[in-house]
Amino acid sequence: MSVEEAGTGLIGAIDLGGTKILSLVVDMLGEVHGVDVRPTEAHRGPNAVLRRMVDSLNAALHEAGRGPRLEAVGVAAPGPIDFEQGIVVEAPNLPGWSNVPVAELVADMMGCPTVLENDANAAAWGEFTLGAGRGSRHLVYLTVSTGIGGGLVLDGRLYRGANGGAGEIGHIPLVDDGPQCGCGARGHLEALASGTAIARRAGEVLARGGAPLLARLAAGNPPSARLVSEAAAHGDRDARAIMEEAGYHLGRGLTAVVNIFNPDHIVLGGGVMKSGDLVLRPALAEVQAYALRLQREHVRVVLAALEDRSGALGAAMLARELVTNAGQFNDET
Numbered sequence: 001m002s003v004e005e006a007g008t009g010l011i012g013a014i015d016l017g018g019t020k021i022l023s024l025v026v027d028m029l030g031e032v033h034g035v036d037v038r039p040t041e042a043h044r045g046p047n048a049v050l051r052r053m054v055d056s057l058n059a060a061l062h063e064a065g066r067g068p069r070l071e072a073v074g075v076a077a078p079g080p081i082d083f084e085q086g087i088v089v090e091a092p093n094l095p096g097w098s099n100v101p102v103a104e105l106v107a108d109m110m111g112c113p114t115v116l117e118n119d120a121n122a123a124a125w126g127e128f129t130l131g132a133g134r135g136s137r138h139l140v141y142l143t144v145s146t147g148i149g150g151g152l153v154l155d156g157r158l159y160r161g162a163n164g165g166a167g168e169i170g171h172i173p174l175v176d177d178g179p180q181c182g183c184g185a186r187g188h189l190e191a192l193a194s195g196t197a198i199a200r201r202a203g204e205v206l207a208r209g210g211a212p213l214l215a216r217l218a219a220g221n222p223p224s225a226r227l228v229s230e231a232a233a234h235g236d237r238d239a240r241a242i243m244e245e246a247g248y249h250l251g252r253g254l255t256a257v258v259n260i261f262n263p264d265h266i267v268l269g270g271g272v273m274k275s276g277d278l279v280l281r282p283a284l285a286e287v288q289a290y291a292l293r294l295q296r297e298h299v300r301v302v303l304a305a306l307e308d309r310s311g312a313l314g315a316a317m318l319a320r321e322l323v324t325n326a327g328q329f330n331d332e333t
């Protein structure tokens with residue numbers, strides 16, 4: 001696709017999260033021209049949140065200052081979605097969201113074609129097209145934050161699976177009778193290496209009088225993963241052990257990913273990865289020790305490059321394809 005073919009139009013993107021809405025207006029090359037961030041106010045329910053999403057995107061468009069016209073809009077939303085129908089099936093962090101036809105409603109309000117994608121898939125596509133995975137062909141994206149989400153780009157295309165559920169890497173089972181996962185099962189990767197898992201483990205260590213520096217930093221409050229990382233970086237051995245343990249489990253999950261998908265890139269994003277080597281080094285050591293040699297030697301494990309914009313930028317680049325009629329939407333017709 002050349003810029004001339006794509007026109008000089010603008011694309012809108014909305015990343016809907018449980019606590020905040022991020023809207024971007026970008027050009028066909030993914031350059032950002034307008035931004036708006038505002039609280040989701042999820043307790044107000046789907047109709048009010050949809051109105052806020054559109055208001056937010058209009059505010060970003062106003063900032064872009066190039067007239068009111070958007071060529072297309074991409075929306076990234078949490079939870080299982082029906083990609084074909086553009087429906088949010090359910091969203092655990094958004095009360096009342098059950099079978100909400102987001103793509104149709106946003107398209108009506110904005111007056112242009114709209115595509116809806118799961119937020120982890122959108123982030124994978126963002127890193128693939130504009131971020132740390134540029135030049136990749138087979139990319140696995142993981143976001144390690146409150147939970148662990150994943151997205152797969154296989155042979156240059158988003159892989160959604162039989163009914164949109166592919167890429168749930170956070171739910172690889174690793175430990176018998178391990179801690180409870182967000183999904184209800186025990187011992188999944190998410191229950192062992194997410195920010196929630198790190199915070200829970202730190203709570204246990206503090207309860208038996210360990211992690212003295214972390215205890216001082218937490219000052220009686222439940223410790224966050226970020227605080228554990230900070231204490232570890234400043235020499236708290238128990239805090240360091242907690243981060244390394246999370247990294248070890250992450251590495252076991254990544255080993256499965258490397259062996260199954262033979263990716264050329266694994267891109268790691270999310271708040272927990274901001275602690276860098278504390279988690280990354282033990283994770284890579286596991287991959288080095290246990291992934292199959294040919295697959296291991298080919299893969300690059302890198303940190304995400306687009307920070308908290310990977311989902312919105314990915315949604316924008318998916319929406320771009322509505323305009324250019326390329327890639328993801330091409331060979332269905």
Ligand SMILES: [Zn+2]
Nearest residue numbers: 171181183188
């Ligand atoms: Zn699970």
